[in-house]
Amino acid sequence: MDDFHQQGLYQEALDTQYLALKVLNLAPPSELENLDAQIVNEITLIDTYLAQHSIDSLYDSNDLEDEQILLLLDILTSLWITAYLLSDEDVVQWASVKMCSLCLEHGRCEQSAFAYILYGFVCVNRLNEFKKADEFGKVALKIADNYPNLALRGKVYFMYGLTICHWSNHLSFSTKSFRQSYQFSCQAGDWTYASYAAVNIISNLIIEGLPFTDVLTEANKYLSFLKEKNEESTKSFFIPGAYVPLLHLMDKCDSHNSFNCDVFNEQEHQLYAKDSPIIQAWYYYAKIRALYLIGLYDEALAIIEHIHIIPMGVPGQIKTPEAFFYSCLVLLAKPETYLDSSKYQDMFKHMFERLKTWSDSCEDNFLHKVKLIEAELASLNNQPFYEVFDLYHQAIELAKAADYKLIEALANELLANYLVKQSKLEYVMHHQQISQTIYNHLSVNVKAANSSLPNDEIPVLTSNSSIEVSTSSIALNSMMQAANVLSEEMVIDKLMNKLIAIVMEFSGASKVALLLKKNSKWWVENIGILNEPNFQFEPLPYSKSTDIPASVIRYVIRTQSMALIGNVSVDSVFTNDPYIEKHQPKSILCLPLIYKNRINSIVYLENELTTDAFGQNHLDMLNLLIGQMAISIENSVLYSQMEEKVVARTNDLEESLKQLKQTQNHLVESEKMASLGRLVAGVAHELNTPLGVSVTASSNLLELIEQLRVAFEAQTLTRKEFVSSIANINQAGSIVYRNLNRAAELVANFKLVAVDTSNDEEREINLKEYLTDLVSSLSPALKKGHHTIQIDCSDDLVIKVDPGVIAHIFTNLILNSLIHGFEDTQEGQITITAELEGSKLRVDFQDNGKGMTKEVQSKIFEPFYTTKRGAGGSGLGMNIVYNLIVQKLKGTISCHSEVGNGTKFTILSNL
Secondary structure (H helix, E strand, C coil): CHHHHHHCCHHHHHHHHHHHHHHCCCCCHHHCCCHHHHHHHHHHHHHHHHCCCCCHHHHHCCECCCHHHHHHHHHHHHHHHHHHHCCCHHHHHHHHHHHHHHHHHHCECHHHHHHHHHHHHHHHHCCCCHHHHHHHHHHHHHHHHCCCCHHHHHHHHHHHHHHHHHHCCCHHHHHHHHHHHHHHHHHHCCHHHHHHHHHHHHHHHHHHCCCHHHHHHHHHHHHHHHHHHCHHHHHHHHHHHHHHHHHHHCCCCCCCCCCCECCECHHHHHHHHCCCHHHHHHHHHHHHHHHHHCCCHHHHHHHHCCCCHHHHHCCCCCHHHHHHHHHHHHHHHCHHHHHCCHHHHHHHHHHHHHHHHHHHHCHHHHHHHHHHHHHHHHHHCCCCHHHHHHHHHHHHHHHHHHCCHHHHHHHHHHHHHHHHHCCCHHHHHHHHHHHHHHHHHHCCHHHHCCCCCCHHHCCCCCHHHHHHHHHHHHHHHHHHHHHHHHHHCCCHHHHHHHHHHHHHHHHCCCEEEEEEEECCEEEEEEEEECCCCCCCCCCEEHHHCCCCCHHHHHHHHHHCCCEEECCCCCCCCCCCCHHHHHHCCCEEEEEEEEECCEEEEEEEEEECCCCCCCCHHHHHHHHHHHHHHHHHHHHHHHHHHHHHHHHHHHHHHHHHHHHHHHHHHHHHHHHHHHHHHHHHHHHHHHHHHHHHHHHHHHHHHHHHHHHHHHHHHCCCCCHHHHHHHHHHHHHHHHHHHHHHHHHHHHHHHHHHHHHHHCCCCCEEEEHHHHHHHHHHHCHHHHCCCCCEEEEEECCCCEEEECHHHHHHHHHHHHHHHHHHHCCCCCCCEEEEEEEEECCEEEEEEEECCCCCCHHHHHHCCCCCCCCCHHHCCCCCHHHHHHHHHHHHCCEEEEEEECCCCCEEEEEEEEC
16 A cells, blocks of 8 residues: 555555455445445444443553454555545544444454554534544554554654644644654654654645744755655645745745745646645645745735645644634735635635634634634724734734744734824834844844835834834833733723723822723722822722812713813813812823723823823823723623622522522431331331231130139049140140230340431441341341342351441332332342442342333432322432442442343442
8 A cells, every 4th residue: 555655556556455354354445335424323332331430541442453444454454544645534433433443343453553643634624523532532642652553653742743732722832743753654654644644744844934044954855855756745735735834934935925945846836736626725834834934925816726735734733723724814904805806705714613612722823813813803893002012013913922933023014003003103113123133033034025015115214213113012012911911800990900000100200090881880900009008998989088179080981982182171171170179180091991882981080290190102102001900801791790699699599598408407317217117117017917816826825825714713623624724724835925025126126227227326236137137127128028038158157337327228129129120029139238349238139120220320319300299209218228328438349230121230339
């Protein structure tokens, strides 16, 4: 198969593999009527298995030794890579699930590692279960490492890096996996997978944004190796998808709009790749990125027409989100085309939604891309400046934190372009310089000749103004960091303190007050005064406050607009305000914070020393903060209200739970008393027989004695009569003795059970003797039919336990069998087997009754569940058993039953 792959004869390889499957009596996909239904069935079988086993436990499965199954797995492994190279997604998924289900059914072997890595691929590409995929991937690596098969390890590490790792982990971990695959494959002489690993190492390094001179050095080493070992992989993937795109970014191709160079002809490659989606996908993914980065958006739109080929050609690979990311940016860079085309809008929506889904699974790889697209979209939709700026800032910080240098440079460049459009030229140079510095560090030389920022729009700076720009930029970044601080705070009191401190820092105010609306009234919630960190303030309605001018606040509330007074003593209509007359502040600024077209808070600032203290720069800064302040206040108020509701709801739930527990306790006690009552009634009924016989026999005895006395006194007593009377008296006495002895035994047994069920103290008991006494006390219930109980237990098995617990458990189990299991039979058999297993006591309680359905079995330990509701059953008996075993004996109980074959309970308890 490797020869076919290296020669690019993929269809010939597939035909051979199908024939091999038929020889082994497995119908190939070509002969299956509904392949997707087959895939679904296999996935269902796998899910059924996983419902009972953890993924990690697959490592400990039994060894697979069936030679035919092992051969099947070998063929399916080869079939998978052939189908993948042919971009036949259905066959790829069928081979994946088939291998996995075979390994789950028959056990673990070397190929299980590849089977589980392939099922991880299905979890990614079909099920969108990225966490499960990573779990399968990691157990596959663990299994592969357990075998000395280097070729297998090369395949498994390659597949983990190619289709699984990056959906849950930083891309650098995928690169690391490729490097390990390359090493294993080279050691094994598997040049096919060694070449695949080398191609993807270079592709990943470009995406990560490592210095391209270093990447090119490594790529040149691989190039000579690949030409010798796998020319097909070199021609199809390495040169068009990794090597030439790298040269293009470094401005080493013939032109900016083409990949043509000494080692590659673009037109010839397109003809060569026209029938191979996987080869096309590698080319298109690299091309869309290159065209966007140099600003050739029209040419990039032509590539977007083929974007659907990428997820089809390279399913599960990082190249799909990379291509989607740059495609979204291309569409937003051509707003007139994007906005006028429903087709492009649908494409954008699909790609952007997928990126957001992937970012939920792995923020490191995708969230910075999502934020940058959101920033470009917000810019296109003319959203408020501070919102757009914040999105760009988030994209920059996220890319920087994840060490995606190329995206960090691009985000700074796009932010600089946006600032030019917004005439914020004083901030442009800062971000443009950062962008160019990173591009230079990466050797992205193509950007130097294709800067997207027009030269005539870059502000010309003098030596003095450069300092101002730098200072402004630093202030702007500090302000955005402050906005992030506000966005992260949810507790209202802490938020107000932070907000006041931030506003005071950026505005130079000597006093800052924050007002919130509560119950239709505006309250002064907090006040900060410069150089008075310990200033104490109690919230009160603003109309009653002596710390702010009420007239200014009324004006802002009425007009919903800002009040800016540069010189309060000269140009203010508020000079008659009592607060202003008394304190005579120099400058005042009062800002309404508007959220969803309504004022949710007001910020009041004053400076007591300087007139015109709040200039345009301060207003610009505060305007950027206002949106975040309004959102943060709204969120914190909602959070505070939610907390209050949660506390109230929690209190209600606790009270309800308390009442429920009380009710449950009453019901449990009632059930215990009912059980005891049934026991007492049974014993009383049983006592009636011996006592009745004793009464009758004693009456007869008295008559015999009286007859003997009369005859004796009359001197008519003969010897024969005397002997007969003595015999009758002896017989009557024996009857009385035997029956009274039986009654005494019943009372003693009942007393033992009654005392034990009301006593919580532990003591040592002989288990067999105790169970025998307990069964004896239940004999009235047993005698209603011809039921028997057999106790199979060692005579010297002594345990230390609360006997009452044992009595409750086995009384309920026996009565459960009598009432439910033996409902339709008069000759029931119960067997109680007890033995020690190490430090655990195992008890099997088994009856030969009618058994139960799966539904009843699944609910048997639930409280209040009974099949005898109309016949007096409470549904608490087996729940009591369960709770006593779990809570008192610290053990477990399981139930196995089949309709018509009786029921078996197994109890395990630590002694």
